[in-house]
Amino acid sequence: MSRYFGRKLLVYSLTFFLAVTIDWMIPRFMPGDPVQTMLSRGMLHAEGLEVMYGYYTKAFGLDVPVWKQYLNFWNALFHGDFGTSVYLFPQPVIKVIMRAVPYDILLLLPAILLSWFAGNKFGALAARSRWLDNTVSPLGYILTATPYMWLGILLSWVFAIVLDIFPIAGAYSFAMTPHLSWAFVGSVLKHWFLPFVSLFLVKFGGWAIGMRNMIIYELEADYSHYLEALGAPRRLVRKYAFRNAILPQITGLSLDLGVIVAGALVTEVVFSYPGIGYLILQAIQNQDYFLIQGCFLFIIMGVLLANFAIDIAYVIVDPRTRLGMVGEGA
Amino acid sequence: MSLRVENLTVYYQTLKGDVRALERATFSIADGEIMGLAGESGCGKTTLGHSLVRLAPPMRFVEGRVTLDGEELPIWDTERMNDFRFKKISIIPQYAMNAMNPTRKIGRMAAELLRSRRVDFRAKLPELRSRLDLVNLSHDVLNMYPIELSGGMKQRMVMVLSTLLNPSLLIADEITSALDVSSQKAVAEMLVAFRDQGCCKSVMVITHDISILYQIADTILIMYAGQLAEKAATATIIHSPRHPYTRLLISSLPKVGVKQSERRLTGIPGSPPLLLDPPIGCRFRERCPVAFDRCTEVPPFTEIDRDHFVACWKAFEEHARA
């Protein structure tokens, strides 16, 4: 078990190191004079421009050798210093991101967890009922094949434009300022609903299909046949099959996190939902490299942390990893 | 009489039609008898064994009657058969290596299985432990996952599990084929010990390896292409077989006691007929050296001597002459 975690830890630290390095390259390896390009695109007045140019030239440390720039970057990183946003000058990047993060958590956490639970549940049910199989499975295939943004577009067109029962953009009514009241919470929920549903539905389809197919494989496995041959009731056979079929689904969850994050990104764009995805798009459009860098850093950390949590969960449910008998993925 | 099978006919459903894997099988196994069931692969021996335990699609019950200890088995009804499985009729499957749930400790799996059959696990525990001793397994295996056991250990563990409720009939399906020669012998002897200790009343040993049967079986039933060919005491089958197929089979054995591989059996010229559309009459006809015109009729499986059954017109003639 310690070997398993040791290896995992090594992979995680390597990944983190590499991902951060790539992230570091974003503003520095842009063609031309990245500072100049960046600043000329940003919406700054002359005074701010000069300050910024001075700041960023110093931040890039053009006089300092590259390796030192790199070390400085890590140093700043551990002090929570991500630089200053150009597009939202003079706010620090970390502050801009922290404003967006709650919306991502609000959107992603329920969408990922609920779709996973519901998908597995329905997938397992579909594997035992022909009627459900004939409805859930085709629906699952359609949903999992749907591009995130298209489902978002469709939902917002139908429910926000045609039926006009949900708002089309933002995280809460533009007429409100964030405060604690029922009206505000209601507005937040109303704005949250469509983006959540569109993320939820696409993932739900994928999990349901995965679970259905895994269960059918497991019910054909030798240990299932043996139980049946010994007259075990269907309940026990299904219980074992479900338990073993859920294992690949847990691995699947960690494999899929990157895709879900990208999906959340475009969903936020469609609904102008002010999470990190929406922020990245704005940063790209305004060539705000430091903001982009900061956003990616957050995504990297989020995905790694989630993966780690999933690994721990996996060890709890699969005895084989505890025994160190199989490597991951086997 | 422990097991009595009459006219049992089971087909395999495929897209191309019914494969007639088992036709009109009639035989019986006495209390305490270890009966070997042998034949080439695809001759229907596995179909016969499995249909007695769990007759599930693509297998299809056509007709027949099976009684065990005087009670009729509803083998066509997968649900109702549950009452008999494990308690009255049990199986050591061919796939014993993978028969146990990989993510449950063996003891816990046994407990859950027994509880699901409304058997008190704790009351059975001493019995379980003594059976583990019988097959030379440490009691610790109950606290292990299947993956921690070697192939031979898994095989023995499954033997213990399958026989835990002292079934009247135990079906051992190719239990030696995945093992090396020395473990084969040990496992075969354990099977006999199980019968002797009353862990099971009668045993049906399905195998293509006749030399194993020579060591442990009281009687041998030979099948060919979905039909019963001959059944008699082991010595009779080995030394004075009546069915021409049995004769060829036995004579193709290099020497009794030497490990016999499946390939050897095809040493008989020709190959078994396809059971999708089998020839009428005796199915061995086309490969049979002594076939004559009568063989276009199906020979009945008839008792020509005491406890010696055979299905061959030539054998009937010879017997009548003798």
Add this chain to the structure above:
Amino acid sequence: MKKQKKHEILYFALRNNKVRFGFTIILFFLLLTFVGPLLTHYAPYDYVNPKGAQPPSAKHWFGTTMFGQDVFTQFVHGLRATFLVGAIGGALGTFIGIVIGFTAGYRGGIIDEILNMITNIVLVIPTLAILLIIAAYLTVRGILVESLFIGCTAWPWAARAIRAQTFSLRARDFVDLARLSGMKDWRIIFSEIAPNMMSYLLLVFILQFGGAILIAATLDFIGLGPTNAVSLGLMMNNAVLWGALLLGVWWWFIPPGLAITAIVGALYVTNVGLDEVFNPKLREM
């Protein structure tokens, strides 16, 4: 004997409803890709309708965009981009997955650990960040660049799957036999292991194909797609960007998304159907 087996697979494949259904849809869109451009005499970005956005009509089958561009023309040209990205990106991703998966699964040991580590890293790394840098350098990007990028980043899943399969095949007798007879490793992989995994590799490719299409749609939608081509993702991007939602210009954003969903869905269904064909255990009787 081998030939007969091939026939049997074809026989079951043609009888499998899922395969038939999926194949028909893919074939339909593929046909549209080739025939479509012949049915229209506009170019994708020509301003052909001075009245701007208009719903589908006899003249403009799928209507026109806010700028008076013919949606049908964009659609059929976009389809081509979709198939290209799927084919090239999917093939490249499968290829890299095969190389890494075979090597890791066959060699095992330390090589397996290292490759496994690389796979896991690529899986988690935000590929979008890399694409951002590439995008800044290549101000003109075509479908090919996009496909190559997708292929180079989407292989980890395939590599993992193929590794696991190779692992189980490696333990089989015929591979041992080949190894004992002194056959070279790469020859064992290609003459003994690969043929036994052909069906599996095909399934992997189909999934990579569909995955590449979906990734391309995402990239196009956030403006990191091709700059000099038409694609279904770009159509949706433009539609949202120019307020097609608010103005109710549904004919602009429905067809591209629907086509992607249909094609990818059909690929997935075909995949499951073929799985049933290759695995007799799963065949419905």
